[in-house]
Amino acid sequence: MIRVVIYEDNPQFREGLTMLINGSDGFSVLASYKNCNNVSEEIEKWSPDVVLMDINMPGTDGLEGLKSIREVDTEVKVLMLTVFDDNKNVFEALRNGANGYLLKKTPPAKLLEYIQDATLGGAPMTSSIATQVLKMFQVIPQTKNQDYCLSERETQVLQLLVDGYSYKMISSELFIAIDTVRSHIKKIYEKLHVNSKSEAVAKAFKDRLL
């Protein structure tokens, strides 16, 4: 028996969900609430297998609710429900440990399938959400391996610069003269096309050189 708790402010939709789930073999609704104001206590009280969580609710919204749940229970599967796939919310929800993300227009049969999927360790999401998620990945770090051909020693020195070392500190760290440090750094600047320590540091971060 999969035990479900529902958070949804719209009474019609809440009732509809409850009837659907209670009317299906192997599913049961423990409780349903119209907001997340006391979500922590409620989750601890019921210990459900799955939570259906609407994103847009008055008072404490679904995202806040999710965070509160994760503070008291990292095991319960939380499926976010939303009317449309708002990029920002999707990202925030997934980052905060949502187990799935569904559009409200998901057909009843699919919804039950998704709930079951979640209890089995899956990450159900409607196809439009999955597409969003993929797009986020493509924006992420382009590993632009612009190779500036830094030598091993130069990379080492740059690393120390990034870590906030002064020339003097680098020289004693690497057991070389401070003038040698200068030489290396001059070369590094040439290769990176910069002419100050902080620019080099910035470039190291931007281009993920280390």
Add this chain to the structure above:
Amino acid sequence: MIRVVIYEDNPQFREGLTMLINGSDGFSVLASYKNCNNVSEEIEKWSPDVVLMDINMPGTDGLEGLKSIREVDTEVKVLMLTVFDDNKNVFEALRNGANGYLLKKTPPAKLLEYIQDATLGGAPMTSSIATQVLKMFQVIPQTKNQDYCLSERETQVLQLLVDGYSYKMISSELFIAIDTVRSHIKKIYEKLHVNSKSEAVAKAFKDRLL
């Protein structure tokens, strides 16, 4: 009619896929190859709707193949096939514009459904893959909004430091005296607990202050 090209080194599996797809209404296999060595030309020749791409292949592997495809065709839907869900490969594939990621053990009926889903703009992935993807999100940037309470002006100055401006350049950029720039920067250092320009820049990147 959904037109498919297959890349798969195992002859049995390749034949099996071909027969499955050709034997289904609305699907047809244009060609199948055992490696990605000439993937660019082949994709340009056939212009398929969907590519099924095995990850592990001798010679040019599926990830390289994917990259090559994306250089000549950004529209074709590419579904990656793999025996098991290797975290690193999943990430790399999605980052390089894969449209979905399926385990080879996906049942035939599901596979056809997924192919169709891809052509409709969906991002089909088996549930175990989706779980992986979600886990990646949870590792990502904790938006650790460690608030150092920088004032508006201080943030502005820090931004310019990060952009490689010298004190002199900042003063003329903001129409203030260089001594004022000093004052701001001194305050910034106090708030960030650093005592050099490059440390401030590094911290700005690390803590995503800008």
Add this chain to the structure above:
DNA sequence: GCCAATATAACATGTTTATGTGATTTTATC
């Protein structure tokens, strides 16, 4: 053996930064 790249080092000079101390004006808050 020669060449190019790298790692090492010294010396000189001017610029930029870091730090301290102090002061005035504006703005927001109680």
Add this chain to the structure above:
DNA sequence: GATAAAATCACATAAACATGTTATATTGGC
């Protein structure tokens, strides 16, 4: 209307940095 925080500016000094030039030893590749 007192208070606190922020923004502005000045002067001074020492430390750190940027740049140029030059030189030697080592290493790997042709």
